[in-house]
Amino acid sequence: MKEKLKLYLVTDSKILKGRDFYKCIEDSLRGGVTTVQLREKESSGKEFLDKAYKLRELTKKYNVMFIINDRVDIAILVEADGVHVGQSDISPLEVRRLIGSDKIVGVSARTLEEAIEAKKNGADYLGVGAMFETNTKLDAKAVSIDTLKYINENIDLPIVAIGGLTLENIKKIEECNIDGYAIISAILGAKDIYLETKKWIK
Numbered sequence: 001m002k003e004k005l006k007l008y009l010v011t012d013s014k015i016l017k018g019r020d021f022y023k024c025i026e027d028s029l030r031g032g033v034t035t036v037q038l039r040e041k042e043s044s045g046k047e048f049l050d051k052a053y054k055l056r057e058l059t060k061k062y063n064v065m066f067i068i069n070d071r072v073d074i075a076i077l078v079e080a081d082g083v084h085v086g087q088s089d090i091s092p093l094e095v096r097r098l099i100g101s102d103k104i105v106g107v108s109a110r111t112l113e114e115a116i117e118a119k120k121n122g123a124d125y126l127g128v129g130a131m132f133e134t135n136t137k138l139d140a141k142a143v144s145i146d147t148l149k150y151i152n153e154n155i156d157l158p159i160v161a162i163g164g165l166t167l168e169n170i171k172k173i174e175e176c177n178i179d180g181y182a183i184i185s186a187i188l189g190a191k192d193i194y195l196e197t198k199k200w201i202k
Contacts, residue, residue, distance in 0.1 A: 001104070002158045004065040005125060005180035007200055008035040010162070011055075014042070015188040022054055024193050029062040031197025037084055037106075037182075039069035052078040067106060072098045082106060084127065087114060092121040108162075110143050115155045123157060127182055130163025131173060135185065149176045167199060 009028050016024050025036065036059050038052055052068060056078045059066035067082045068075035072095055075083045082104025083095050092105050099105070107118035108127045115126055128148050130141065143163070152159050161173055162182035170181060183200065190196035 001065075001125065002179045004034050005158050005160050006034045007032060007197070008037065008160050008162075008180050008182040009033040009187060010037045010039050010069075010182055010184045011051075012184050012188060013040060015185055021051070022058065024188060025055060026058055027193040028187055028197045029058060029064055031194045032201035033064060033187075033197055034180075035065040035067060037067040037069055038080075039084075045074075049074055049077065052080065056080060065104070067104065075099060075103075082124070084108070092118060092123050096122045106160075109151065110141060111147065112151055112154060115151045115157075119155055119157055125158040125160060125179075126151070126155065127160050127162050128152075128178075129161055129182070131161050132164030132166075132169055134164035145173055145176065148173060148178065152176055152178050 013021055036055060038055055040048055040051060048071065052074050056066055066080045067084050068080045069084050070089050072083050072090065076099060083099060084106035085092060085095055086108040092107050095105050104124045105122060106125045106127055107123040109115040109118050118126060128151055129143055131143055148161060158179040160180040160182045161178055165181050165183055166186050187193060187196050
């Protein structure tokens with residue numbers, strides 16, 4: 001799974017500013033994204049489900065892991081690879097009961113205590129952040145690089161950093177030796193999403 005987490009794209013239609021959602025996501029997949037998480041906070045249930053079905057097909061085409069944010073029901077309907085939940089969402093234990101043992105459960109964590117609890121409750125990987133200031137999650141509290149390193153050294157789970165990551169500032173966290181980077185704006189906000197994704201892969 002660590003290979004699949006290397007370049008983890010989280011969707012956010014607002015950043016695309018009217019560009020075609022599916023073309024933009026496919027451009028990132030062509031560029032080398034290894035996981036896609038569907039996270040559309042402003043979509044209606046119907047719109048979210050439609051996007052989930054279409055992205056399930058696209059991610060299968062490119063043999064990429066497909067994760068649904070929060071919506072366990074939709075993850076089950078579209079046969080996604082897993083679900084990602086935050087600290088205020090349904091617990092990983094309950095997610096596991098619903099989706100079964102063969103699916104992936106990701107959990108957001110900001111502290112070592114949250115990371116320990118997530119692992120105890122059956123998380124398969126952790127999303128740690130926000131590492132830097134971000135406009136896509138305005139309530140996100142910053143996590144220090146020392147905390148990221150500490151979690152990575154003490155929790156035996158794959159770890160993905162998230163929150164305001166750019167090609168410039170990830171140099172600050174490379175020493176933490178984590179498994180992947182979760183990107184939103186730095187890829188989806190690029191003029192040429194395919195080329196920008198290639199830069200991240202490089």
